[in-house]
Amino acid sequence: MHRPDTALYDVIIAGAGPVGLFLASELRLAGCSVTVLEKAQDPHSPLKDQPFGLRGLSVPTIECFDRRDLLNDLKVRAAGRNTPASAHWMQQQRRPGGHFAGIQFFHDQIDSAQWPYRLSGPTGSIAADMASIEAVLAIRAEMLGIEIRRGCGVETLEPSGDHVTVEAGGETTRGRWLVGCDGGRSTVRKAAGIGFTGTDPEFTGYSVQVELADPAALRPGRHYTASGMYTYAAPGTIAMVDFDDGAFHRTEPGRDHVETVLRKVSGIDVTVTALRLATTWTDRAYQATNYREGRVLLAGDAAHIHSPLGGQGLNLGLGDAMNLGWKLAATIRGDAPDDLLDSYANERHPVGAQILDWSRAQVALMRPGASSRALEAIIRDLIDTRDGATYFAERVWGVGIRYDLGESHPLVGRSVPDFELLDGSRVNHHLRNGRGLLLDFGANALLRALAARWGDRISYVAEGATERLGMKAALVRPDGVTAWACDAKADLGELAQIATRWFGKPKDFTQSASGV
Structure with missing residues (x-):
């Protein structure tokens, strides 16, 4: 109808x-x-x-x-x-923080002090x-x-x-x-x-739940083989990758097909007695x-x-x-x-392109062959260092994302830290209304007056913080991205220009170059 x-x-x-x-x-x-x-x-x-x-x-x-x-x-x-x-x-004594193509890094290796734009404390x-x-x-x-x-x-x-x-x-x-x-x-x-x-796919990936005649025939964990890769969690949860140019993606694999691919990838003559659930995927980017x-x-x-x-x-x-x-x-x-x-698009397209390349790099490491295994050994050595684990954590956890907003302050373009304010609230609490935020650690009357000009779009919070990374004030977009920040004397004219850039023209406001 x-x-x-x-x-x-x-x-x-x-x-x-x-x-x-x-x-x-x-x-x-x-x-x-x-x-x-x-x-x-x-x-x-x-x-x-x-x-x-x-x-x-x-x-x-x-x-x-x-x-x-x-x-x-x-x-x-x-x-x-x-x-x-x-x-x-x-099933590990150390707490894993993530992985790159199955190569794990661990929390005890990560040096968060290399991220000075983030607050101290747990991250992950x-x-x-x-x-x-x-x-x-x-x-x-x-x-x-x-x-x-x-x-x-x-x-x-x-x-x-x-x-x-x-x-x-x-x-x-x-x-x-x-x-x-x-x-x-x-x-x-x-x-x-x-x-x-x-780029077109190099492999078909399978995620399956099966019953095996001998569940102990496969070793738990992730394994690279001469034909691909598989990850096994007993008694029957398996992910595997077959480098076949994505030939079987968007198919409904049956028990016989899953058994054939599992034998090929693992190199073990396992028997799949029942197929409970299966889905396929590829590395098409x-x-x-x-x-x-x-x-x-x-x-x-x-x-x-x-x-x-x-x-x-x-x-x-x-x-x-x-x-x-x-x-x-x-x-x-x-x-x-x-x-x-x-x-x-200007901000998100580059982030997407970077993630696609991150995915492609992992595929290159997973390919069967002596070259990929040699590269894998080098990446394992690097990721096992403190600097290496910190680099991979920054990428996998997303803490390094920064938009180019044309400002020099190291926090601008990054996610605003969730400062704990002296009144017991946190910065994230003040973003729940979906508006922008002018955060003023010094309770400056001129900043308050400026924020009032965008009163329908920007909330003003004047409060000290237990830790503020040396900042005196910050303007935060509704998505939590820092649009402006200062560590010393703020310029009202500069702040007004940046606020106008992101929040439009204020009501009845004439820009001034007066210092705050």
Whole structure:
């Protein structure tokens, strides 16, 4: 049945995965009207549960969840679905911090003093399954009154001057903007004519749950072989990689096929007596040539795909959503600078390209052959050093991400530290309303007056901190990125210019070069 939807939404989001749900909540928090269209009728899947649904959340993702008051809910939900103690990486005396192509680094090797722009204390990722992540985000979206229309995948789209018309699930929906969060095979991306380029796959990856005639025939852990790689957690959870140029991706492998590949990759004549669950994946690494075409934008896997090695894909997509949400909302409200929305792709496209190269580098290390094994030995030696482990942790955990905002202060472009303020609050608490933040450790009256000019867009907090990294004040964007910081005397004119750059023109304010 074709039922026109006469409403004109501010934003239509295609895809109700974590990226689409997070973005929808960001937009709704800023007062935008949003509808989410999802192709799947049922959001549940055994592949979203442990062990296959387990994801490591990077530091930026953890910060995003905390800044929107979602982190505790996620921890509670995920705690009820604990990682099985049988997981191979749990069977170690040292606490692993992550890996590069299966080569682990450990927390006791990492020198966080090399990150002077971060507060002292624990740093690292946390684990949560996709089912828990989506559940927490869906609950938040529903609490904010966001409509999620399942069984309603985008079929066609037609942009016009001031809106986009979408046909989905036999219905017509109109929105001022459309954001494709609909995965690597994105209908939105294809319909918008946005290019998608990169490198083709070298392998087919398999994640399977099986029953083995002799579970002890395989050694637990990750192993490189003459034919590929496999990871085994007894009694029957296996991930394996077969360098076949991705020939069997998007197939439904049967028991015989899984047994054949497992024997080939492991070099052991194991017998698979039953196949319980199986999915395939590849190392295909592609990225959208641009993240925007008119009133159509892309985020998450619709904008970039790569192998799941190291678990970077979810984190990359959620970073897109956090970066895009407030910028698109400001554009819809009409108070955004003319080029604010352009900064989304300018900032996120290089981050995506870097992650794709990180994935490709791991594939190069995994290839069968003497050259790759020699390279692996060198990387193992490097990652076992303090500087090496710190470098890999910085990349895997995402703590090194910095946008080029054209400012010299070492904190600008980085995530603002979650300073503990003397009133008992933390900086992240003050970002939960989705607004910008002028943080003033000296309670300066002139800074207060300047912030008041953007009172509808910037919150002002004047409070000391237990540790402030030598700073006197900082201007923070709604996504938690530091836009301006000073360690000494601040210049009001400079601050006003930077605030205008990110938050638009203030109300009844004349710039001044007066010092503060």
